[in-house]
Amino acid sequence: MASVDMDVERYLLRIGSAGSTAEPCLELLRSVHTRHLLAVPFENLTQHSGGRAKIDLPILYDKIVNQRRGGFCFENNSLFSWLLTKLGFQVTVLSGQVKNSITGRYGPPFDHLIVMVNLDGQRWLCDTGFGVSGFSAPLSLDTSGLQEQGHRVYRIRKDMGMHFLEWQKEENRGEDGDWTEIYKFTLEPRCLGDFAEMCQYHQSSPSSIFFCKSLCTVLKPDGRLTYMGRRLTTTTFPSEATGGLLEITIKDLTDEEIPAVLAEKFGIVLSSPLVPKDDTITPPPVLY
Structure with missing residues (x-):
């Protein structure tokens, strides 16, 4: 997945984890997923301090592990997928389409990068790059039932080959409660290069929160x-x-x-001055 090797121990130290010699198991998967979220921020400060984020694993490793920075989905999940592979997990990169809160429509393919892990005949959804609405531990892809995590409840609804990640607020818990759609995705394998165009879009479009x-x-x-x-x-x-x-x-x-x-x-110290920004997001054209 990259032209250079990864120092797995250094990555695990960055997220406060241990056990790189442990066999791939659900306990290890859950541990590194949650610890990553607790240690690595979801952030877009590079593009607001004179730089550009790129899906390049050596660059991401240096940024997130050595410089102790964070990143948005294309960065965090790309690097996390590499870590899982180095730990011996069977990893598949997937394309997600985020539901736009302004238009109520889903974004285009490759709008969001997520990760599937196959482990002992079971499939798990991992996502260390979604920020406020994200889940803290891997979610099972083999059930459409409720999956509780703290004060939130998630489910993955399947319809015509598409998977829909949804969550419920505390006051609406239950099968008949109101569900909020987060993003949709298929299980078709993707490669990191597939996301390059959307990675740049989210750093240059007035319709993207990251811009x-x-x-x-x-x-x-x-x-x-x-x-x-x-x-x-x-x-x-x-x-x-x-x-x-x-x-x-x-x-x-x-x-x-x-x-x-x-x-x-x-824990973030930028190498260039940050230009704080909080502009109104322009609604994107309704294409999907």
């Missing part, structure tokens, strides 16, 4: 921390301490405060 807004978000054991534009949002998941409620705190930031927030809260 319109500078953002960085990371999963926490008890919630999520998110920077966007000139705001820092702290989300605390429902628990006994919160009285079973979701708590959200928003803090406005000045341009001068942002670099320190990124360093202290996310």
Whole structure:
């Protein structure tokens, strides 16, 4: 998958994991998936500090592992798929189409890069690059039933060869509750090069959140921390301490405060100045 080798131990150290000598198993898969999300931010700060993200594994390894940065789906999931392969898992890269919250329609093929793992006759969906609405542990592709993860419930609905990832809010739990569609995908194998055009699109189109807004978000054991534009949002998941409620705190930031927030809260130090951005997203043309 790349012209250079990966230092697996260094990657695992980056995400606070161990066990590269362990045999591929579901416990290991779940562990590295969740630890990756807890350690590696979902962010697009490269394109807002004078650079461009590329789907190049050696570059991604240096960025995420050595420089302790993060990335968006094309970066995080590309590198994570390489790690899984090095750990001995059977990995297939898949193409996802994200449901647009403005138009209510799905994006084009290769809109989102996701990963399928075949393990002991079972198939698992992995995604370390979806940010706020993402799941923390692999989801089974062999059931259409409810899959609970903390305060959220997910399901993968199948229809005419297409798979639809959906989630439910706390108050709507149950088969008959309201479901929110996240993205759809097929199980057709893809290669990383297939995503190059959409990777560039999301860094140049006023219809993409990644072009319109500078953002960085990371999963926490008890919630999520998110920077966007000139705001820092702290989300605390429902628990006994919160009285079973979701708590959200928003803090406005000045341009001068942002670099320190990124360093202290996310462990990110940029090599070039960040230009904070929070523009309105232009609705894309309805093609799908």
